[in-house]
Amino acid sequence: MTTHHNYEIYDELHTEKLVSDESFEKLQQRRSNPLLSVHWEVKTVLYLGITLLTGGVGTLVYKNIDTIGHQVIIAFIALLTVGCFTYSFKHKKPYSRSRVETPNTFFDYVLLLGTLSFLIFVGYLQYQYTIFGTNYGLATAIPMVALFYIAYDFDHIGILNMAIANLGVWMGVTATPRHLLAEGTFNSQSIIFAYLAFGLLLLAAAWCTQKFVIKKHFKFTYEHYGIHASSVALLAGYFFNYDESISFIWLFAALGLSVGLYFDSFKEKSYYFALLSVLYGYFATSCLVFRILSMDTVGEGIIAMGMMYMTLSAVGVIFLLTSTYKKFKTA
């Protein structure tokens, strides 16, 4: 409900036939019995509850490992996992290639709790008994496969996010952008290539969801991580090879990717991806311009030139963004 909700206007609109009888009836009902939704509040509390509980129990176990004993802990975690999955399978709706609505809000979080405890379970077995030996590929592949299975079978985008992150781990990188930037993991060529492959794989996955009509609503998640991973990898490749002439190939690849994604976003009608591609493309262009400016043929005027470039280019990007927005609006 808005602050100055004007229900009187509907009387007039109803006589003008702009509002149908059925809608008018519903509006009158809403007027006499307005409903407030606490959907997001409950979800937030649920999310916080799960975060605190898993964090708290995890720390508790870690601190008391000597007195409790490993078997007890493993049994407890296994029991929790089994319990959550029993509930989830009982209430689950059958698999479908399109979107499946969740049975209720609580269901999603029980599933999340079950998945988390399953991951802890596998991690614990590996840490304590090293059941996979030193075969870390296998140790990370099993949770990953399980996560992808859960995400698709139960139609849970949150778990799909975790599965993608695990895919990144499996491919030898930490996938969440936060870690990437904070820990500055870009110190070797092979990691950059792995990350680039990861990003391109995700973009391909995004394309496949549309092409083969499998869970079309998962496309956003794949493309979101795909754009960030591949763009950041290409730019990192540029800075890593800064002193060699090969660096320009990385930069132009980044530019090319942005341009391609920009035009692709029109087909998908996703303004978010248009925005991202413009900003990554702008960053790459600015890198190029400053590289040229710093080649010291310009001399003294470089500061003024740089300032001029920043001002004018920012104006240009604003006009590009707003005109793109208009195209999306009218399309």
Added chain:
Amino acid sequence: MIIHNKEWLNNLKLQEQFEDDHDAGCLTDNELKNLKAKYFSRLTSYGILMRVGLFVLTLIIVAFSTGMISLVLAESHLIENFMWPLILGIGNYFILEKWVKDNYHYGSGVDNALIITTAGFLIGGFGWMMDTIDNSQSHFISISLFTLAVSVYLSLRFADLLMSALSCLSLLAFIFFAWQYLGGFGMATLPFVLMLVSGGIYYFSKRLIKHPKAYYYDHCLHVLQILSLLTLYLSGNYYVVNELSNELHNTPGAPLPFGFIFWIITILLPLGYIAWGIKTRNMIMLRVGLLLVAGAVYTFRTYYHVLPIEVALSIGGAVMLLISYAVIKYLKTPKQGFTTAPLKRSSVLDHLNIESIIIGETFSNTGAAPTNPGSRFGGGSAGGGGSSAGY
């Protein structure tokens, strides 16, 4: 007073209402489209990510263009004077007026950025001026009063949310600095005066929002309500009062006299907000109350370590799960006008899957202990899109 075209503003408000009724399932898609066409508005606003992007770009433009002008004028000693930021502020203001009038921007990111830079230049210049006139003492009182005047004017002129927030905070800052001049009496009564003023702001904005003259300012008044509820709590919170009083009296570590009063406020006020919010169906109060429960718990734990942290976390988490489970069960069919069903709205939050991204971010370390549960709305890599241009 307000700069925008009144008819378009009215239509914008009506469009908001139509969308709200559409989200509630009372209007069909086609009806919404027709109604929006009938009550059209040329005022331009964008989604949150676009706004952030344009905001950052505008700040870049202002920073580098003023830098360039200053560089050109550096020889003339004109820029070494407090007049320079004031001139820049006035210039900024005229560009802002022209931009908004020509492009009909209303919360597009560009106007928001120009409003902030205008206020920033003017307030910075004023502070510099006061310091030039008399640099023997600090000028918190006059600066906060000047900030209040500037931000109130800009809020009224552009119905800008951030300026409304700034007006609220600068009024409180003014009271804070002025009341200290009363000496010992002022010091002792400071928290109560601030609480009284916050309560007054809340009451004022609550009353005013229904007034026809405040028709275009309902979002601004919502900001005032949220902020005043928060400051009302913070001025009575034990931790804040204790730290501030020790800071002002130069007595670090001393316990607070009449501390029990503040403990009562610290613990009971959030619960009061929640209860009152539910009773009066006031979502703002309910949400602020929920948020402040965390504040109360944190304050309590700062002084009393009754339980080890991990036990407290586990119990707290379990209690939260139980409460939300109970609420979902209880509201399975809507009661007292409350429901847990989602609104149909495909809002930005749903659209960008913020929730799932956060789950991915916090749990991706294969379920290790989460370090910062408070970042529910802070993290999220979606914001990275805006920051990549702000290098």
